[in-house]
Amino acid sequence: MRLTQEQEELRSAVRALLTQHHHYSAWAPLTTQIGAAGLAVPGEYGGAGGGARDVHVLMEELGRSLSPLPCLGSSVLTVGALLATGDREACGRLLPGLAAGTSVGTLAWAEQGSWDPEAIRTEAVPSFGGGHLITGAKEYVLDRPGGVDVLLVAARTAHGVSLFEVAPDAAGVRCEPVVTMDETRAQARWLLDGAEGRPLGVAGDGGRHLEHVRDLACTALAAEQVGAAERCLELTVEHARNRVQFGRPIGSFQAVKHRLADAYVLVESARSAALGAAFAADEDPVALPRAAAVAKSVCSEAFSAVAGEMIQLHGGIGITWEHDAHRYFKRAHGAGELFGPPARHRARLAAGLGLTTH
Structure with missing residues (x-):
């Protein structure tokens, strides 16, 4: 298993930028000069069209410097979830911003100390207009200071676990930052009380x-x-x-x-x-x-x-x-x-x- 010359060059470029820029100041040059946020985003949505090996190189370098940048929550979880749903409308609307780094996303998923879909108890019930009203609490949500722009939520429906797009500033949505042992990785607890959510993909395929x-x-x-x-x-x-x-x-x-x-x-x-x-x-x-x-x-x-x-x-x-x-x-x-x-x-x-x- 060997990385390509291009991937080794990517490593050198990322390491050089992380050496020059510290903490969150590295986000802008990484996203604009290298396209780090869109490595795994298909070209049709404004990304580099790369794969997991490109992300591997980026994440290794972020780990070396204990970088607090939101790549894991936004470029891996949020991008991966959107692509998995196959919802072309949502992908076309959200992925370009995520790929460019102009927006940052997160996936609110874990409950009861577990990331297993079976542990999800947050409920989504149909509302007028084709949306759903979501109620529940999400733990260990990867966050960033200043908040996120794209919030995806996993909730249980009559068809099974499904994924929803929820506006972070919508009525019934509250974010509580939590104190973590690792101060370099921000996390939050998201509370939803009848928050409006737009379903993504096929109902029941969320698990x-x-x-x-x-x-x-x-x-x-x-x-x-x-x-x-x-x-x-x-x-x-x-x-x-x-x-x-x-x-x-x-x-x-x-x-x-x-x-x-x-x-x-x-x-x-x-x-x-x-x-x-x-x-x-x-x-x-x-x-x-x-x-x-x-x-x-x-x-x-x-x-x-x-x-x-x-x-x-x-x-x-x-x-x-x-x-x-x-x-x-x-x-x-x-x-x-x-x-x-x-x-x-x-x-x-x-x-x-x-x-x-x-």
Whole structure:
């Protein structure tokens, strides 16, 4: 599994921009100069017409820098959900802005601590005019300071789970920012009380669409975790070379070498799993659910382990605000739970193989 020369050039361009611009100031140059927000958007809707491997490159670089940019929520979840519905009117109206980065979207989906469609209890009942009135609460919604422009909501109807477009400022809609351990990834809780929603695609197909979007999201998040874990390892190796104890760099001690070597194996194993999911998304959709579950499980645990080693091998400075180690550790914890913890995805794998877990 190898990336193309164009994708490696994309990596270099993204890394250069993220180095020059910090935090949310990078959004404008990334979207206007590189088209980062529209990598997975078909050309007919103003995007680059790329695939999961292009998104993989972008997410790896965003992970390295712990970027707070809304690519995961907008460019992966929202774009993926719109395309999955096959609603050409909504795609033609919403995707050009999302691809250009002039609008930012999010998908309000999780309930009761779960991203499984079966857990959705938010209800949508028909209203006059062909719309629906939606009532319920959505958790762990990826957000950004200043809010979002496009809000998609998963709700249960008489036909099953369906997707709806809801105006973020509509009557009966309220957004509550939540305090998260990982301050670099904004999240919110959305409350809907009889909010007007426009149905997207075929009624009752939302559960199937959400399962596909979850696989795309896990694939993109796995790439982000690989990029962040790789950066943790780089910083730790640099520290081991420069930190002197007993008259020699601590990296020269065999015990430290072994721990760094183990961390390297974890990073490279995670990279293989993440790339495997990206290749499956582009070339073998039937294999994507399994590949995405593997990637989410492997990359979550690898990132957590490497971030933990980063703190351990940095010593006291690793738990201070002056060093980024604690930020990577918090991102690892938050990303590990997002879209379901590793155990949940291993259970998916076991179910697909006809096995049971305890």
